[in-house]
Structure formats: structure tokens, C-alpha cells
Amino acid sequence: MTRMQPDYSVYLVTDRTLCVSGTLEDVVARAVQGGVTMVQLREKQLCTREFVELGRALRALLAPRGVPLLVNDRVDVALACGADGVHIGQSDIRYADARRLMGAGAVIGVSVESVEQAAEAERCGADYMGVSPVFATPTKTDTSAPWGLEGLRGLRRRFSLPLVAIGGIGPDNAAEVFEAGADGIAVVSAICASPDPQQAAATLRAVARGKRRAAAVL
């Protein structure tokens, strides 16, 4: 079975508590209109039943638009709501278990906080690495030392797996993250906390497109 080759370029990670312009569904719908290419549902507070229902609502919104939906950590929620994959951190379910349960066609990304973890993610067959955090960020407080642009460049030189950078990325620094070798930028507050999620997504997508055109010219 061939896995889909997703477009990681503008990757929205949800945070209901940051949404200022409407419900999470509203924010995701507008972000997709603006050009988000992938959505990860991250939810640490909801009970399983509500988590699955929210996943189903996002799936119904995203599937007709061809935008893949991943679920953070929870394979049960991903399977129940028909998500395209999961994103797992180093304290979440192990990659081998996630792959076995999700199937060969699922997209599975792994957060990496060290070169050793990056090597393991590539070795085990993950679809992409979440380079976490690339910059210091107030959204997650349980993270390790930032990779920085130099760390991202080092990963790019060493590994062929798609790199999705996360942590402290917004319109002002997105271009340099792409230039350092990221295939995608994952954002939380840059879209969720924006008063205009569609415009925020469109701005990031324009940066991503500009970076691709630059790469095509080289």
C-alpha cells in the first residue's frame, strides 16, 4: 500500500484554549480557506467521547478539501474518527505500536528532541520528523532546549525524512525556517490565536510558496 505524500508546508496544530475568533471548527475552516495544508488535532483535556466527536467534525470539514487530519498521541481517537494518521511524541505510544494499529497507509510523524531521536525516527520508518521546538515557545512548557536554525540545518544535512519545524514560528521567521531546510512549518498560536485565521494561514502559505519557487530556481 502506498502512503500518501502529504504537503507538510503549512501545518496547523490545534489548541482550543487559544482560539479567539470562534470555535475550533471555525478556526480550522478559515485556516484551510487561507491555505493550511495539514491539521493535527491536539487535545489533552477532553474526555475520549468528546475528543472523538471533535475529530469527526474536523474530518468532515477537511476530507472534502483534501487536507489530511492527524491526531496527537491518541491512536484510538484517530481510528475512531477516521483520521489520516497520528503525531507522536517521545512519551506517547511507540512508533511500532502506532504503525501496527494504524496500518501501512497512515501518516505517522514523530517529535524529535535530539539527533539520536531523529536517527531512530528515520530508522523506524516514520513519515516525517517534528523538529521540536525549533524556537522557544510559550505554547508548550514541557519541551527541551530549542534546535534553533543551526540545529535544523544539521538535521537537514543528515536526514532525508521530511522535517516539520514547530515552536515559536510565525510570519516573521517562517522564511528562514524554510531556508534552513524545513519541509513544513507547524504553528499553533500564529493561527489559533489570530483574530483572522484565514489571513494568518494565507500569509504563511505565501511564504511557503515563495520558498518553493526559490528552491525550483536553484
Added chain:
Amino acid sequence: MTRMQPDYSVYLVTDRTLCVSGTLEDVVARAVQGGVTMVQLREKQLCTREFVELGRALRALLAPRGVPLLVNDRVDVALACGADGVHIGQSDIRYADARRLMGAGAVIGVSVESVEQAAEAERCGADYMGVSPVFATPTKTDTSAPWGLEGLRGLRRRFSLPLVAIGGIGPDNAAEVFEAGADGIAVVSAICASPDPQQAAATLRAVARGKRRAAAVL
């Protein structure tokens, strides 16, 4: 596929925070020596990776002894660690989703807090009902009004599904819970918080056996 017909009679629900006599694995091992017939791993604090590892450790302990392992709420953890089933509450994954993901052979129990929920549990094909709570209990604070022995008798008259009573059950009231129609008693603190989990389980098992002998005589 035929589902196993488990012995629900002495059903241990885990709580790591209450274990006074050793680790959770120690407590479960000694409880099984004492006569526990089923174990439900309930865990709200651990990250998924540790939850799966704990499930695997219990599975390795229980499977050779023929004692089924269920996981509370988390189908992903149950599938990853090879548990025999799941127990779901009214805010957990829906029964239909749990059955689809766990397969026809899994044991799936549903907590019921009203006659309507009990009717739904029987209608949808659950393996047993968790009658919750039968008595008021300090272990769970988010529960609804207790069923009491009269409520349990009412469920017994009305439904044929196995009834597992939970909440405030210990050696002093276990016999009357069986007499009111329970197929099993689920306990948390009566075993986990006991200084001698083996003896605590043996006492409850003796009550369960006495009740069965009495039923066979009738």
C-alpha cells in the same frame, strides 16, 4: 467468533495511588494468588507510553494465569498491550466504536448510572454492565447517585446481562451485593489499599464462592 465467558466474580480495578503494600504489579500478582478473577487497569495520570508498558507488564502476569485484563477507556492502550477488552464509561469512547476497533472477541463492559443507560448497554451488545456506584465511595468523586441494593435488584429483575457492581464494596457488604443479583463485585481500595492484597482477595473470593453454592442449592 465466540467471546470468552469471563468469571466476573472478584474484579479488581487498579489504582496505583492507593497501593500501600508494594508496586501495582506486586499488588495485582498477590491479588491473583488470592483469587481475583478479572483485572481492569484504570489509569488517568500516566502518559500513553508508560500506560502501555504497565498494561504489557500486567498482561504478562495475568495471561499465564488465565485472568482476563481489561483497560479502562483506552482502546489504543488495550490494543497495544494485547488486553482482553476494555471497560468504558459514559464519557469514554462509544460502545460501537470500541467494538469495531477491539473486534468481536473482546470483552467490553459499560458503566451504567441509570436504567436508560442499562437498557442501552444491553441493547448495543455489551458483555456486562458496571453498576456504578452501588454504594457511595471516596475513590471516585465524579459519580452520580448510588444505585443501592434496591437499585441493583431492579436491574437484575429487568436485564439478563452480567452485572458487575462497583463502589464502596468490601468484605463486610460483598455477600449482600451478590444476594441482590450481582455476578461480580468490582473493588479498588478493598484490595489496592489493603496491607495484604492476597488475603483481601481471598476473603472476597470466599464470599463469591459461598454465594454461588447458595445459588446452586436453590
